[in-house]
Amino acid sequence: MATSTDPFPQRLPTLDLLGVTDPSNVSSSQVATEWLNAFSAAITQNDTAAVADLFLEDGFWKDVVALTWDFRTFEGRKNIKKLLDARLAATALHELRLLQEPLNEPVLQKVFPDFVWLRFCFGFTTKHGKGTAVVYLVPLPDSKWKAYTLLTCLDSLTDFPQKLGSLRNREADHGGWEEKRRQETEFSNNDPTVIVIGAGHSGLETAARLKYIGVPTLVIDKKPRVGDSWRDRYKALCLHDTIWSNQTPYLNFPPTWPVYTPAAKLADWLEGYASFLELDVWTASTITKTFWNDSTKTWTVEVNRGGKGTRVLTVKHLIFATGFGGRPYVPDIPRKASFKGSAVHSSEFKSAANHVGKKAIVVGCCNSGCARHCSRFLQSRRRHHNRSSTFVISAESVAAMLGAVYKEDFPTELADIYNTSLPWAVVRRLHQRVVPMIAGTADKAILDGLAKVGFKTNLGLHGAGLFALFLERGGGYYIDTGASKSIIDGDIKIKNDSAIESFTENGLRFR
Numbered sequence: 001m002a003t004s005t006d007p008f009p010q011r012l013p014t015l016d017l018l019g020v021t022d023p024s025n026v027s028s029s030q031v032a033t034e035w036l037n038a039f040s041a042a043i044t045q046n047d048t049a050a051v052a053d054l055f056l057e058d059g060f061w062k063d064v065v066a067l068t069w070d071f072r073t074f075e076g077r078k079n080i081k082k083l084l085d086a087r088l089a090a091t092a093l094h095e096l097r098l099l100q101e102p103l104n105e106p107v108l109q110k111v112f113p114d115f116v117w118l119r120f121c122f123g124f125t126t127k128h129g130k131g132t133a134v135v136y137l138v139p140l141p142d143s144k145w146k147a148y149t150l151l152t153c154l155d156s157l158t159d160f161p162q163k164l165g166s167l168r169n170r171e172a173d174h175g176g177w178e179e180k181r182r183q184e185t186e187f188s189n190n191d192p193t194v195i196v197i198g199a200g201h202s203g204l205e206t207a208a209r210l211k212y213i214g215v216p217t218l219v220i221d222k223k224p225r226v227g228d229s230w231r232d233r234y235k236a237l238c239l240h241d242t243i244w245s246n247q248t249p250y251l252n253f254p255p256t257w258p259v260y261t262p263a264a265k266l267a268d269w270l271e272g273y274a275s276f277l278e279l280d281v282w283t284a285s286t287i288t289k290t291f292w293n294d295s296t297k298t299w300t301v302e303v304n305r306g307g308k309g310t311r312v313l314t315v316k317h318l319i320f321a322t323g324f325g326g327r328p329y330v331p332d333i334p335r336k337a338s339f340k341g342s343a344v345h346s347s348e349f350k351s352a353a354n355h356v357g358k359k360a361i362v363v364g365c366c367n368s369g370c371a372r373h374c375s376r377f378l379q380s381r382r383r384h385h386n387r388s389s390t391f392v393i394s395a396e397s398v399a400a401m402l403g404a405v406y407k408e409d410f411p412t413e414l415a416d417i418y419n420t421s422l423p424w425a426v427v428r429r430l431h432q433r434v435v436p437m438i439a440g441t442a443d444k445a446i447l448d449g450l451a452k453v454g455f456k457t458n459l460g461l462h463g464a465g466l467f468a469l470f471l472e473r474g475g476g477y478y479i480d481t482g483a484s485k486s487i488i489d490g491d492i493k494i495k496n497d498s499a500i501e502s503f504t505e506n507g508l509r510f511r
Contacts, residue, residue, distance in 0.1 A: 032120035120137075
Protein backbone atom coordinates (compact mmCIF):
# COMPACT_ATOMS: atom_id res chain seq x y z
CA MET A 1 0.00 0.00 0.00
CA ALA A 2 1.14 3.53 -0.70
CA THR A 3 2.06 5.75 2.24
CA SER A 4 1.47 9.47 2.61
CA THR A 5 5.06 10.12 1.47
CA ASP A 6 4.92 7.58 -1.35
CA PRO A 7 4.68 9.28 -4.77
CA PHE A 8 3.84 6.14 -6.72
CA PRO A 9 0.23 5.68 -7.87
CA GLN A 10 0.33 1.93 -8.53
CA ARG A 11 -1.54 -0.38 -6.18
CA LEU A 12 -1.35 -4.14 -5.86
CA PRO A 13 -4.64 -5.79 -6.97
CA THR A 14 -5.45 -7.35 -3.60
CA LEU A 15 -8.48 -9.55 -3.06
CA ASP A 16 -10.24 -6.72 -1.21
CA LEU A 17 -9.50 -4.23 -3.96
CA LEU A 18 -10.80 -6.67 -6.59
CA GLY A 19 -13.83 -7.57 -4.48
CA VAL A 20 -13.22 -11.33 -4.50
CA THR A 21 -12.50 -14.11 -2.05
CA ASP A 22 -9.59 -16.55 -2.13
CA PRO A 23 -9.88 -18.52 -5.45
CA SER A 24 -7.87 -21.51 -4.22
CA ASN A 25 -10.20 -24.15 -5.70
CA VAL A 26 -9.68 -23.27 -9.39
CA SER A 27 -7.87 -25.33 -12.03
CA SER A 28 -4.76 -23.32 -12.89
CA SER A 29 -4.35 -25.07 -16.23
CA GLN A 30 -7.96 -24.44 -17.22
CA VAL A 31 -7.85 -20.74 -16.27
CA ALA A 32 -4.58 -20.27 -18.17
CA THR A 33 -5.90 -22.09 -21.24
CA GLU A 34 -9.11 -20.05 -21.38
CA TRP A 35 -7.27 -16.74 -21.06
CA LEU A 36 -4.61 -17.71 -23.61
CA ASN A 37 -7.27 -18.88 -26.10
CA ALA A 38 -9.01 -15.52 -25.88
CA PHE A 39 -5.70 -13.68 -26.13
CA SER A 40 -4.57 -15.75 -29.13
CA ALA A 41 -7.88 -15.22 -30.96
CA ALA A 42 -7.68 -11.46 -30.49
CA ILE A 43 -4.03 -11.42 -31.62
CA THR A 44 -4.89 -13.47 -34.74
CA GLN A 45 -7.70 -11.06 -35.63
CA ASN A 46 -5.42 -8.07 -34.95
CA ASP A 47 -8.10 -6.85 -32.52
CA THR A 48 -5.95 -4.69 -30.29
CA ALA A 49 -8.91 -3.41 -28.28
CA ALA A 50 -9.92 -6.97 -27.41
CA VAL A 51 -6.36 -7.79 -26.38
CA ALA A 52 -6.18 -4.74 -24.13
CA ASP A 53 -9.52 -5.67 -22.55
CA LEU A 54 -7.97 -8.90 -21.27
CA PHE A 55 -5.85 -6.77 -18.90
CA LEU A 56 -6.79 -4.91 -15.76
CA GLU A 57 -7.40 -1.23 -16.36
CA ASP A 58 -4.05 -0.52 -14.70
CA GLY A 59 -2.29 -3.63 -16.01
CA PHE A 60 1.20 -3.84 -17.50
CA TRP A 61 2.87 -5.24 -20.61
CA LYS A 62 6.65 -5.51 -20.28
CA ASP A 63 8.59 -6.19 -23.46
CA VAL A 64 12.18 -7.35 -23.78
CA VAL A 65 13.15 -6.96 -27.47
CA ALA A 66 10.25 -9.11 -28.72
CA LEU A 67 7.87 -6.41 -30.02
CA THR A 68 9.84 -3.19 -29.60
CA TRP A 69 13.53 -4.12 -30.11
CA ASP A 70 13.97 -2.44 -26.76
CA PHE A 71 13.33 -2.81 -23.02
CA ARG A 72 9.94 -1.18 -22.52
CA THR A 73 7.07 -1.33 -20.04
CA PHE A 74 3.58 -0.13 -20.96
CA GLU A 75 1.18 0.68 -18.14
CA GLY A 76 -2.61 0.74 -18.51
CA ARG A 77 -4.93 -0.53 -21.23
CA LYS A 78 -4.62 2.66 -23.26
CA ASN A 79 -0.85 2.36 -23.56
CA ILE A 80 -0.99 -1.39 -24.14
CA LYS A 81 -3.33 -0.78 -27.07
CA LYS A 82 -0.94 1.88 -28.42
CA LEU A 83 1.88 -0.68 -28.29
CA LEU A 84 -0.16 -3.24 -30.20
CA ASP A 85 -1.45 -0.75 -32.75
CA ALA A 86 2.13 0.22 -33.53
CA ARG A 87 3.92 -3.13 -33.34
CA LEU A 88 1.57 -6.14 -33.55
CA ALA A 89 1.33 -6.30 -37.35
CA ALA A 90 4.99 -5.35 -37.77
CA THR A 91 6.21 -8.23 -35.61
CA ALA A 92 3.56 -10.84 -36.56
CA LEU A 93 3.13 -12.34 -33.11
CA HIS A 94 1.79 -15.88 -33.65
CA GLU A 95 2.07 -19.58 -32.69
CA LEU A 96 1.12 -18.95 -29.08
CA ARG A 97 1.38 -22.18 -27.10
CA LEU A 98 0.85 -22.86 -23.40
CA LEU A 99 3.93 -24.24 -21.64
CA GLN A 100 3.20 -27.01 -19.16
CA GLU A 101 6.60 -28.49 -18.37
CA PRO A 102 7.77 -28.77 -14.74
CA LEU A 103 8.73 -25.35 -13.35
CA ASN A 104 6.85 -23.38 -16.03
CA GLU A 105 3.40 -24.97 -15.76
CA PRO A 106 0.42 -22.80 -14.64
CA VAL A 107 0.41 -22.32 -10.88
CA LEU A 108 -1.74 -20.39 -8.41
CA GLN A 109 0.49 -18.46 -6.02
CA LYS A 110 -0.57 -16.91 -2.73
CA VAL A 111 1.92 -14.05 -2.58
CA PHE A 112 0.40 -12.56 0.60
CA PRO A 113 -2.71 -13.53 2.57
CA ASP A 114 -4.71 -10.91 0.65
CA PHE A 115 -2.92 -11.13 -2.71
CA VAL A 116 -3.16 -14.05 -5.12
CA TRP A 117 -2.18 -14.45 -8.76
CA LEU A 118 -2.03 -17.23 -11.29
CA ARG A 119 1.28 -17.42 -13.14
CA PHE A 120 1.74 -19.23 -16.43
CA CYS A 121 4.09 -19.18 -19.41
CA PHE A 122 3.55 -19.47 -23.14
CA GLY A 123 5.88 -19.65 -26.09
CA PHE A 124 5.45 -17.50 -29.17
CA THR A 125 6.96 -16.77 -32.57
CA THR A 126 7.51 -13.46 -34.35
CA LYS A 127 8.90 -12.52 -37.76
CA HIS A 128 12.32 -12.46 -36.21
CA GLY A 129 12.48 -15.35 -33.76
CA LYS A 130 10.99 -17.26 -30.87
CA GLY A 131 10.32 -16.14 -27.34
CA THR A 132 8.81 -16.82 -23.93
CA ALA A 133 6.00 -14.94 -22.22
CA VAL A 134 5.05 -14.90 -18.54
CA VAL A 135 1.52 -13.90 -17.52
CA TYR A 136 0.19 -13.05 -14.05
CA LEU A 137 -3.61 -13.26 -13.87
CA VAL A 138 -5.80 -12.03 -11.03
CA PRO A 139 -9.44 -13.00 -10.31
CA LEU A 140 -12.51 -10.80 -10.79
CA PRO A 141 -15.93 -11.09 -9.10
CA ASP A 142 -17.58 -12.63 -12.20
CA SER A 143 -15.20 -15.65 -12.02
CA LYS A 144 -13.20 -14.24 -14.90
CA TRP A 145 -9.47 -13.63 -14.79
CA LYS A 146 -7.56 -10.71 -16.26
CA ALA A 147 -3.88 -10.06 -16.74
CA TYR A 148 -2.22 -7.90 -14.13
CA THR A 149 1.08 -8.03 -15.98
CA LEU A 150 2.56 -9.77 -19.02
CA LEU A 151 6.18 -10.18 -20.14
CA THR A 152 7.18 -10.92 -23.74
CA CYS A 153 10.87 -11.79 -24.13
CA LEU A 154 12.62 -12.77 -27.37
CA ASP A 155 14.86 -15.79 -26.76
CA SER A 156 16.38 -16.46 -30.17
CA LEU A 157 16.70 -15.04 -33.69
CA THR A 158 15.60 -17.16 -36.66
CA ASP A 159 18.33 -15.89 -38.99
CA PHE A 160 21.04 -16.00 -36.34
CA PRO A 161 20.75 -19.30 -34.44
CA GLN A 162 23.17 -19.94 -31.62
CA LYS A 163 26.00 -22.28 -32.66
CA LEU A 164 25.21 -24.89 -30.06
CA GLY A 165 24.75 -28.64 -30.11
CA SER A 166 24.16 -29.81 -33.66
CA LEU A 167 25.14 -26.35 -34.98
CA ARG A 168 28.56 -26.32 -33.31
CA ASN A 169 31.77 -26.41 -35.39
CA ARG A 170 32.20 -29.96 -36.69
CA GLU A 171 35.46 -29.49 -38.60
CA ALA A 172 38.66 -31.11 -37.29
CA ASP A 173 41.59 -28.72 -36.82
CA HIS A 174 45.01 -30.32 -37.30
CA GLY A 175 47.55 -27.79 -36.05
CA GLY A 176 46.03 -24.51 -37.19
CA TRP A 177 43.95 -23.59 -34.15
CA GLU A 178 46.53 -21.43 -32.34
CA GLU A 179 47.30 -19.28 -35.38
CA LYS A 180 43.60 -19.02 -36.21
CA ARG A 181 42.86 -17.78 -32.69
CA ARG A 182 45.73 -15.29 -32.86
CA GLN A 183 44.35 -13.80 -36.07
CA GLU A 184 40.81 -13.76 -34.72
CA THR A 185 41.83 -11.98 -31.52
CA GLU A 186 44.02 -9.48 -33.36
CA PHE A 187 41.38 -8.89 -36.04
CA SER A 188 44.19 -9.17 -38.56
CA ASN A 189 41.93 -9.49 -41.59
CA ASN A 190 38.81 -7.57 -40.60
CA ASP A 191 37.31 -5.16 -38.08
CA PRO A 192 34.81 -6.34 -35.48
CA THR A 193 31.13 -5.55 -35.88
CA VAL A 194 30.81 -4.76 -32.15
CA ILE A 195 33.16 -3.36 -29.53
CA VAL A 196 32.31 -4.10 -25.90
CA ILE A 197 34.00 -1.81 -23.38
CA GLY A 198 34.70 -3.70 -20.16
CA ALA A 199 35.75 -7.33 -19.64
CA GLY A 200 33.75 -7.99 -16.49
CA HIS A 201 30.79 -10.32 -16.08
CA SER A 202 28.42 -8.37 -18.33
CA GLY A 203 31.00 -7.57 -21.01
CA LEU A 204 32.16 -11.16 -21.39
CA GLU A 205 28.62 -12.58 -21.33
CA THR A 206 27.53 -10.10 -24.00
CA ALA A 207 30.54 -11.00 -26.14
CA ALA A 208 29.83 -14.72 -25.73
CA ARG A 209 26.20 -14.36 -26.81
CA LEU A 210 27.22 -12.30 -29.86
CA LYS A 211 30.08 -14.63 -30.86
CA TYR A 212 27.85 -17.67 -30.91
CA ILE A 213 25.28 -16.09 -33.19
CA GLY A 214 28.09 -15.18 -35.58
CA VAL A 215 28.69 -11.50 -34.75
CA PRO A 216 32.42 -10.58 -34.64
CA THR A 217 32.94 -8.90 -31.28
CA LEU A 218 35.96 -7.35 -29.57
CA VAL A 219 36.12 -6.72 -25.82
CA ILE A 220 38.41 -3.93 -24.61
CA ASP A 221 39.55 -3.53 -21.01
CA LYS A 222 42.11 -1.17 -19.47
CA LYS A 223 43.27 -3.72 -16.90
CA PRO A 224 46.28 -6.00 -17.66
CA ARG A 225 44.28 -9.23 -17.23
CA VAL A 226 40.69 -10.33 -17.54
CA GLY A 227 39.32 -10.50 -14.00
CA ASP A 228 41.48 -7.70 -12.60
CA SER A 229 38.35 -5.66 -11.82
CA TRP A 230 37.83 -8.25 -9.05
CA ARG A 231 41.46 -9.22 -8.47
CA ASP A 232 42.50 -5.64 -7.63
CA ARG A 233 39.90 -5.07 -4.95
CA TYR A 234 40.27 -5.63 -1.21
CA LYS A 235 41.62 -9.01 -0.22
CA ALA A 236 38.71 -10.07 2.00
CA LEU A 237 36.06 -9.44 -0.69
CA CYS A 238 33.58 -12.25 -1.18
CA LEU A 239 30.37 -11.96 -3.21
CA HIS A 240 27.25 -11.23 -1.15
CA ASP A 241 24.90 -12.91 -3.61
CA THR A 242 24.77 -16.63 -4.32
CA ILE A 243 26.38 -18.71 -7.07
CA TRP A 244 23.05 -19.35 -8.80
CA SER A 245 22.48 -15.69 -9.57
CA ASN A 246 25.99 -15.31 -11.03
CA GLN A 247 26.09 -18.14 -13.58
CA THR A 248 27.79 -17.52 -16.92
CA PRO A 249 26.12 -18.54 -20.22
CA TYR A 250 27.37 -21.69 -21.97
CA LEU A 251 29.64 -22.56 -19.06
CA ASN A 252 28.18 -23.03 -15.58
CA PHE A 253 30.16 -23.10 -12.37
CA PRO A 254 31.01 -26.69 -11.37
CA PRO A 255 28.83 -28.29 -8.66
CA THR A 256 31.76 -28.05 -6.24
CA TRP A 257 31.77 -24.24 -6.43
CA PRO A 258 31.10 -22.45 -3.10
CA VAL A 259 27.77 -20.67 -2.63
CA TYR A 260 29.57 -17.37 -1.99
CA THR A 261 32.46 -16.77 -4.37
CA PRO A 262 35.72 -15.13 -3.22
CA ALA A 263 36.62 -12.23 -5.51
CA ALA A 264 40.00 -13.68 -6.50
CA LYS A 265 38.36 -16.97 -7.42
CA LEU A 266 35.77 -15.19 -9.56
CA ALA A 267 38.56 -13.23 -11.27
CA ASP A 268 40.27 -16.46 -12.31
CA TRP A 269 36.96 -17.89 -13.48
CA LEU A 270 36.30 -14.92 -15.75
CA GLU A 271 39.80 -15.18 -17.20
CA GLY A 272 39.25 -18.87 -17.89
CA TYR A 273 35.78 -18.21 -19.26
CA ALA A 274 37.15 -15.76 -21.83
CA SER A 275 39.74 -18.34 -22.87
CA PHE A 276 37.47 -21.38 -23.01
CA LEU A 277 34.74 -19.53 -24.90
CA GLU A 278 37.41 -18.15 -27.29
CA LEU A 279 36.35 -14.56 -26.73
CA ASP A 280 38.40 -11.86 -28.41
CA VAL A 281 39.72 -9.56 -25.68
CA TRP A 282 42.31 -6.79 -25.76
CA THR A 283 43.56 -6.08 -22.25
CA ALA A 284 45.75 -3.15 -21.15
CA SER A 285 43.94 -1.15 -23.82
CA THR A 286 41.96 2.09 -23.78
CA ILE A 287 39.74 3.90 -26.24
CA THR A 288 41.25 7.30 -26.93
CA LYS A 289 38.92 8.66 -29.60
CA THR A 290 35.57 7.88 -31.25
CA PHE A 291 33.73 9.38 -34.19
CA TRP A 292 30.17 8.64 -35.38
CA ASN A 293 29.60 8.69 -39.15
CA ASP A 294 25.92 9.37 -39.62
CA SER A 295 25.95 8.55 -43.33
CA THR A 296 27.48 5.06 -42.91
CA LYS A 297 26.00 4.51 -39.43
CA THR A 298 29.35 3.37 -38.10
CA TRP A 299 31.78 4.28 -35.34
CA THR A 300 35.45 4.98 -35.95
CA VAL A 301 37.27 3.96 -32.77
CA GLU A 302 40.90 4.64 -31.91
CA VAL A 303 42.36 2.13 -29.45
CA ASN A 304 45.62 2.56 -27.56
CA ARG A 305 46.93 -0.96 -27.01
CA GLY A 306 49.56 -0.01 -24.50
CA GLY A 307 52.85 -1.49 -25.70
CA LYS A 308 51.27 -2.78 -28.91
CA GLY A 309 50.68 0.55 -30.58
CA THR A 310 47.39 2.07 -31.78
CA ARG A 311 44.60 0.57 -33.90
CA VAL A 312 41.76 2.39 -35.63
CA LEU A 313 38.65 0.24 -36.07
CA THR A 314 35.33 0.82 -37.82
CA VAL A 315 32.40 -0.85 -36.06
CA LYS A 316 28.61 -0.73 -36.11
CA HIS A 317 28.00 -0.87 -32.38
CA LEU A 318 29.61 0.22 -29.11
CA ILE A 319 28.45 -1.51 -25.93
CA PHE A 320 29.37 -0.06 -22.55
CA ALA A 321 29.81 -2.78 -19.90
CA THR A 322 31.79 -0.72 -17.41
CA GLY A 323 29.75 -1.57 -14.31
CA PHE A 324 27.31 0.46 -12.24
CA GLY A 325 29.87 1.92 -9.83
CA GLY A 326 31.26 5.37 -10.54
CA ARG A 327 34.46 7.15 -9.62
CA PRO A 328 35.28 7.35 -5.90
CA TYR A 329 33.72 10.25 -4.04
CA VAL A 330 36.35 11.70 -1.72
CA PRO A 331 34.97 14.42 0.56
CA ASP A 332 37.15 17.51 1.00
CA ILE A 333 37.70 17.57 4.75
CA PRO A 334 39.74 20.57 5.97
CA ARG A 335 43.28 20.19 7.38
CA LYS A 336 43.92 16.77 5.84
CA ALA A 337 47.60 17.69 5.39
CA SER A 338 48.01 18.04 9.15
CA PHE A 339 46.92 14.45 9.83
CA LYS A 340 49.89 12.25 10.82
CA GLY A 341 48.14 8.97 10.09
CA SER A 342 46.93 7.45 6.81
CA ALA A 343 43.63 8.42 5.20
CA VAL A 344 42.41 5.85 2.70
CA HIS A 345 39.30 5.83 0.52
CA SER A 346 37.51 2.48 0.44
CA SER A 347 38.37 2.05 -3.26
CA GLU A 348 42.07 2.09 -2.27
CA PHE A 349 41.75 -0.28 0.69
CA LYS A 350 43.34 -3.71 0.15
CA SER A 351 43.91 -5.35 3.52
CA ALA A 352 43.78 -4.75 7.27
CA ALA A 353 47.23 -6.28 7.73
CA ASN A 354 48.90 -2.88 8.01
CA HIS A 355 46.39 -1.62 10.58
CA VAL A 356 46.61 -4.32 13.25
CA GLY A 357 46.70 -2.77 16.72
CA LYS A 358 46.03 0.74 15.46
CA LYS A 359 43.09 3.03 16.09
CA ALA A 360 40.82 3.51 13.08
CA ILE A 361 37.78 5.56 12.15
CA VAL A 362 35.60 4.36 9.31
CA VAL A 363 33.31 7.01 7.82
CA GLY A 364 30.22 5.40 6.30
CA CYS A 365 28.23 2.35 7.32
CA CYS A 366 27.21 0.69 4.04
CA ASN A 367 28.88 -2.20 2.23
CA SER A 368 32.11 -0.30 1.60
CA GLY A 369 32.41 0.76 5.23
CA CYS A 370 31.20 -2.34 7.03
CA ALA A 371 32.16 -5.19 4.74
CA ARG A 372 35.60 -3.87 3.80
CA HIS A 373 36.69 -2.48 7.13
CA CYS A 374 34.68 -3.12 10.27
CA SER A 375 34.86 -6.90 10.46
CA ARG A 376 38.41 -6.98 9.12
CA PHE A 377 40.39 -4.71 11.39
CA LEU A 378 41.44 -7.74 13.43
CA GLN A 379 42.73 -6.49 16.75
CA SER A 380 42.72 -2.78 15.95
CA ARG A 381 40.55 -0.42 17.97
CA ARG A 382 37.73 0.74 15.69
CA ARG A 383 35.18 3.50 15.74
CA HIS A 384 32.50 3.87 13.09
CA HIS A 385 31.00 7.20 12.06
CA ASN A 386 27.34 6.46 11.25
CA ARG A 387 26.58 9.73 9.40
CA SER A 388 23.00 8.79 8.47
CA SER A 389 20.77 5.74 8.64
CA THR A 390 21.62 2.59 6.66
CA PHE A 391 19.46 -0.20 5.29
CA VAL A 392 20.77 -3.41 6.86
CA ILE A 393 19.79 -6.90 5.74
CA SER A 394 21.47 -10.20 6.53
CA ALA A 395 23.21 -12.19 3.80
CA GLU A 396 20.91 -15.06 4.70
CA SER A 397 17.82 -12.95 3.98
CA VAL A 398 19.26 -11.83 0.64
CA ALA A 399 19.90 -15.47 -0.23
CA ALA A 400 16.31 -16.33 0.70
CA MET A 401 14.94 -13.56 -1.53
CA LEU A 402 17.11 -14.59 -4.48
CA GLY A 403 16.37 -18.24 -3.72
CA ALA A 404 12.79 -17.94 -4.96
CA VAL A 405 14.21 -18.73 -8.41
CA TYR A 406 18.01 -18.70 -8.17
CA LYS A 407 18.67 -22.01 -6.47
CA GLU A 408 20.03 -25.52 -6.90
CA ASP A 409 18.59 -27.51 -9.83
CA PHE A 410 16.60 -24.56 -11.20
CA PRO A 411 17.49 -23.64 -14.81
CA THR A 412 19.26 -20.27 -14.92
CA GLU A 413 17.50 -19.29 -18.16
CA LEU A 414 14.07 -19.78 -16.58
CA ALA A 415 15.18 -18.06 -13.37
CA ASP A 416 16.25 -15.05 -15.45
CA ILE A 417 12.87 -15.01 -17.22
CA TYR A 418 10.96 -15.06 -13.94
CA ASN A 419 13.30 -12.53 -12.35
CA THR A 420 12.72 -10.02 -15.16
CA SER A 421 9.05 -10.81 -15.67
CA LEU A 422 7.61 -8.12 -13.41
CA PRO A 423 7.77 -4.35 -14.02
CA TRP A 424 9.76 -2.38 -11.47
CA ALA A 425 6.61 -0.59 -10.32
CA VAL A 426 5.18 -3.97 -9.27
CA VAL A 427 8.44 -5.26 -7.74
CA ARG A 428 8.70 -2.10 -5.63
CA ARG A 429 5.17 -2.60 -4.27
CA LEU A 430 5.95 -6.25 -3.44
CA HIS A 431 9.16 -5.31 -1.66
CA GLN A 432 7.36 -2.63 0.34
CA ARG A 433 5.57 -5.56 1.97
CA VAL A 434 8.40 -8.10 2.04
CA VAL A 435 11.06 -5.81 3.53
CA PRO A 436 9.19 -4.92 6.75
CA MET A 437 8.30 -8.60 7.15
CA ILE A 438 11.98 -9.60 7.00
CA ALA A 439 12.94 -6.76 9.33
CA GLY A 440 10.32 -7.90 11.84
CA THR A 441 11.19 -11.60 11.71
CA ALA A 442 14.41 -13.04 10.25
CA ASP A 443 16.50 -9.90 10.85
CA LYS A 444 14.73 -8.59 13.95
CA ALA A 445 17.48 -9.60 16.40
CA ILE A 446 20.17 -7.87 14.32
CA LEU A 447 18.19 -4.68 13.84
CA ASP A 448 17.09 -4.52 17.48
CA GLY A 449 20.66 -5.04 18.60
CA LEU A 450 21.94 -2.27 16.33
CA ALA A 451 19.25 0.10 17.57
CA LYS A 452 20.27 -0.49 21.20
CA VAL A 453 23.83 0.68 20.52
CA GLY A 454 22.70 3.71 18.52
CA PHE A 455 23.29 2.43 14.98
CA LYS A 456 20.63 4.06 12.80
CA THR A 457 18.84 1.88 10.23
CA ASN A 458 16.02 2.33 7.73
CA LEU A 459 13.88 0.26 5.33
CA GLY A 460 15.30 1.75 2.15
CA LEU A 461 13.80 4.17 -0.38
CA HIS A 462 10.03 4.29 0.25
CA GLY A 463 10.40 1.17 2.43
CA ALA A 464 11.34 -1.01 -0.57
CA GLY A 465 14.68 -2.20 0.78
CA LEU A 466 17.82 -3.42 -0.95
CA PHE A 467 16.88 -3.56 -4.61
CA ALA A 468 15.36 -0.09 -4.70
CA LEU A 469 18.57 1.31 -3.22
CA PHE A 470 20.72 -0.72 -5.62
CA LEU A 471 18.78 0.26 -8.74
CA GLU A 472 17.88 3.84 -7.93
CA ARG A 473 20.82 5.01 -5.82
CA GLY A 474 23.61 2.46 -6.20
CA GLY A 475 24.28 2.35 -2.46
CA GLY A 476 22.94 3.13 0.99
CA TYR A 477 22.76 -0.48 2.21
CA TYR A 478 24.81 -3.04 4.12
CA ILE A 479 24.42 -6.77 3.46
CA ASP A 480 25.48 -8.07 6.85
CA THR A 481 28.30 -10.61 6.78
CA GLY A 482 29.43 -10.19 10.37
CA ALA A 483 30.08 -6.55 11.17
CA SER A 484 26.67 -6.09 12.82
CA LYS A 485 27.58 -8.53 15.58
CA SER A 486 30.86 -6.68 16.22
CA ILE A 487 28.94 -3.41 16.49
CA ILE A 488 26.29 -4.93 18.78
CA ASP A 489 28.96 -6.55 20.99
CA GLY A 490 30.80 -3.24 21.32
CA ASP A 491 33.95 -4.31 19.48
CA ILE A 492 33.22 -1.52 16.99
CA LYS A 493 32.10 1.78 18.54
CA ILE A 494 29.56 4.04 16.86
CA LYS A 495 29.53 7.83 16.62
CA ASN A 496 26.51 9.40 14.93
CA ASP A 497 25.62 12.54 16.87
CA SER A 498 27.61 15.10 14.87
CA ALA A 499 29.27 15.85 11.54
CA ILE A 500 32.98 15.92 10.78
CA GLU A 501 34.52 19.38 11.06
CA SER A 502 38.17 18.73 10.16
CA PHE A 503 41.22 16.54 10.52
CA THR A 504 43.52 16.96 13.50
CA GLU A 505 47.07 15.69 13.86
CA ASN A 506 45.81 12.47 15.42
CA GLY A 507 42.29 12.02 14.11
CA LEU A 508 39.08 13.89 13.37
CA ARG A 509 37.31 16.80 15.05
CA PHE A 510 33.51 16.68 15.11
CA ARG A 511 31.13 19.58 15.35
